Amino acid sequence: MQIVAQGPRIYLREMSPSDWKAVNVYASDPKVIELQGWGPHTENDSKDWVALAIREASVKPRKMFYFGICLNADDQLIGGASVQRMTDPINYGTAEIGLYLRSDQWRQGYGREAIKLLIPHIFENTNIHRLVGRCREANQASARLLESVGFRKEGHFIRDVLIRGKLTNSYSFALLKEEYNTSATEHISLDRLQSLV
Numbered sequence: 001m002q003i004v005a006q007g008p009r010i011y012l013r014e015m016s017p018s019d020w021k022a023v024n025v026y027a028s029d030p031k032v033i034e035l036q037g038w039g040p041h042t043e044n045d046s047k048d049w050v051a052l053a054i055r056e057a058s059v060k061p062r063k064m065f066y067f068g069i070c071l072n073a074d075d076q077l078i079g080g081a082s083v084q085r086m087t088d089p090i091n092y093g094t095a096e097i098g099l100y101l102r103s104d105q106w107r108q109g110y111g112r113e114a115i116k117l118l119i120p121h122i123f124e125n126t127n128i129h130r131l132v133g134r135c136r137e138a139n140q141a142s143a144r145l146l147e148s149v150g151f152r153k154e155g156h157f158i159r160d161v162l163i164r165g166k167l168t169n170s171y172s173f174a175l176l177k178e179e180y181n182t183s184a185t186e187h188i189s190l191d192r193l194q195s196l197v
Ligand SMILES: CC(C)(COP(=O)(O)OP(=O)(O)OC[C@H]1O[C@@H](n2cnc3c(N)ncnc32)[C@H](O)[C@@H]1OP(=O)(O)O)[C@@H](O)C(=O)NCCC(=O)NCCS
Pocket: 031, 032, 033, 035, 097, 098, 099, 100, 101, 102, 105, 106, 107, 108, 109, 110, 111, 112, 113, 133, 134, 135, 139, 140, 141, 142, 144, 145, 148
């Protein structure tokens, strides 16, 4: 299993077929999916999702990234980190991120550690220059997590997302590559961005 980023307590890695069981723990948890437009997963949904993540990992240029979040201590997979490119040409270089952790692991700083591993991995290894994070208005954990690593709140949308039959309000946050690496003074040319995959 390929480790893509290593932190002090957790690491991010590519998925493997047997991960579906660990994914299903959080993807079927009503607390985790409460404010998401998907789920709860069945076991088959989690198997399909992991199979998709594995297939997408070999697509070039890669449009979808889904990494397992694992504990250094015992290699347990406790969550997932996703990055999905927006495919409309007018959204060139923009991708949406998502983070999902097992609810028994919340509020221990793993979410922040995971997003702090994910952001440089994406900005340094792909031509994505803009990351977007969306969450429901009620999702204080997600909003706080995004703001705590430098995402700017860009939008507040009213009744824009249908969650289990109810239209809900949401926030949109974004972080540019140059905002993340504030010390970078180089101008990133379109040619340079297009040379990265
Ligand atoms: C969002 C999520 C990944 C956060 O992970 P986490 O490991 O619990 O977050 P951390 O412990 O790293 O905390 C990060 C920040 O968010 C805050 N936070 C975390 N949970 C919170 C909550 N329920 N309410 C308010 N703030 C919260 C922390 O206090 C911390 O802020 P601080 O720097 O001001 O102290 C996790 O709650 C989760 O998986 N939620 C369900 C799925 C989801 O909503 N994902 C987001 C979709 S994009």
